[in-house]
Amino acid sequence: MATFANESVSKLASVSAHNFSGFSSLWSYYLLPAIIAYPFLCSALRFRKVKSLQAKFKHGLQEMTVKEAHDIIAIISDTEFPALFEKGLQFALFRTYGIPSMSTLLVKTTQLSTEKHVAKRYADTGVLLVDMYGAEPDSDRCIEAYARLNYLHGHYIKQGKISNDDLLYTLSLFLNQPVEWINKYEWRQLTDLEICAMGVFHKAMGDGMNISFEKLPSYSTGWKDGLHFYHELDTWAKEYEKTYMVPHQNNYDTAVQTRQLLISQYPPFMKGILEKVISAPLDDRLREAIMFDKSPESYSSFFDGFMKLRRFYLRYLSLPRPKFMAKQMVTREPDANGKRYYILWDTAPVYVKPTLWNRWGPGAIVSLLLGIARPGDADTFPEGFEVKNTGPSVFVGKGQKEMEASKEKLKIERTGGCPFAVRHS
Structure with missing residues (x-):
């Protein structure tokens, strides 16, 4: 044994x-x-995508068209840096609240300064930006978004409540904030080619919005390329902030409502913490202008540490996002009722279709238990949207005649070509 x-x-x-x-x-x-x-x-x-882009544009930056710039930005925003490109645009809107001439109008119209209106108005802004950035520059979808935005702005421009400087400054933020967020926090910085694309695209955006660039040094002689335009508008914007970004109660009233919206999809017990987190990446000039408290040093250190860890993970441990996983915020085509919907959302679920999954899936059940709004709840407009009716309720069903005239003009001007011709208007 x-x-x-x-x-x-x-x-x-x-x-x-x-x-x-x-x-x-x-x-x-x-x-x-x-x-x-x-x-x-x-x-x-x-690095394959950026190397491929560099090889494609050996002819130089000066010949870049709006169509080419749009295609480059689509790569940046949909697959390369989708999270921080979107955050850059969100904080671009946030940054406008630091200018009293702009926040005062928002308070008077109550569109972004009251809890009742802020979610829908924020969603409306997103709807227009999605089509202006995402659709082909000469497409009907893109042109309709410009026409609607021009109609909404035009109402206040005629009354002298929106100045050209207000529009130019807002444009500068959509130009430079995604670049700054990506360059500061992403796994690599943008190349001159990609920044040039931002310049080309936003020069055409400004033209489409009838913005005058007279304040810029090269207005009379023209810009040699999008990179040249980017740096001039960015420099002007930073000087503009030194003079006009100052503390004001209207700044706070507007910013605080958007802050509440940004954290509305988190459990109530986290809101105090998240308010401090939102302040962490804000520079002192903006933070003081909107009258937010400075985050404790521990929050800023945690935020910076988290972003560094994220950068390392994406660079060395995460495979690049394939094209079929490109980020899509809204449906591209309308349904049988002519309506479109948000597919992804990180604030209140406005314009989200209350499907069985969206309304009663695991995530929705958690939201219900935590008291967080779900698609289909009151004031979420689950019937969807039409671009021609986006904006404050007072403008719903209005502006069709003005929009048609604007669309006809834009169809002639927005050819997708190079936007750098001398402009005197």
């Missing part, structure tokens, strides 16, 4: 040693090299 036991133990030890030897060989020859190679693979694959 003892002999049999010894033989069994010996055989088991032999098998274990053999298995261990096999695992050791597998680890040495395959698993360990794969683990070592994986970060290099991720890094190499992540």
Whole structure:
């Protein structure tokens, strides 16, 4: 019996040693090299898109068209840096609240300064921006978004409540805030080619909104390319802020409602913490202008540390997002009723279709338990949207004649070509 036991133990030890030897060989020859190679693979694959773009534009920056700029921005915003491109646009809107001439109008109209209106008005702004950025520059979808925005702005421009400087400054933020957020926090910085695309695209956006660039140094002689335009408008905007971004109660009243909207999809017990988190990335000039408290140093350190960890993870441990996973915020085509819907949302679920999943899926049940708004709740407009009716309720069903005239003009002007011709208007 003892002999049999010894033989069994010996055989088991032999098998274990053999298995261990096999695992050791597998680890040495395959698993360990794969683990070592994986970060290099991720890094190499992540740079493929930008290298491909650089190779495509060997002809230089001066010949870049709006169509080409749109295609580059689509890569930046949909697959390369979707999260921080969107955050840049969100904080561009946030930054306008630091200018009293702009926040005063928002308070008077109550569109972004009262809890009742802020969610829908924020969603309306997103609807127009999605089509202005996402649709082809000369497409009907893009042109209709410009026409609607011009109608809504035109009402206040005629009354002298929106100045050209207000529009030019807002344009500068949509130009430079995504770039600054990406360059500060993403896994790589934008190239001159990509910044040039931002300049080309936003020069055409300004033209489409009838904004005068007379305040810029090269207005009379023209800009040589989008990079040149970017730096001039960015410099003007930063000087403008030094003079006009000052504390005002209207700034706070507007900013605080948007802050509440940004954290509305989180549990109530987290809101005090998230208010401090939102203040963490704000520079002192903006924070003081909107009269927000400064975040404790621990929050700023945590935020910076988290963003550094995220940068490392994306650069070395995360494979690039494939094209079929490109971020899509809203439906592109209307349904049988002519309505479109948000697909993704990170604030109140305005214009979101209350499907069974959206209304009663696991995430929706959690929201219900936490008292967070779900698609289909009151004041979420689950019937969807039409671009021609976006904006404050007072403008719903209005402006069709003005929009048609604007669309006809835009169809002639928005050819998708290079926007850098001398402009005197």
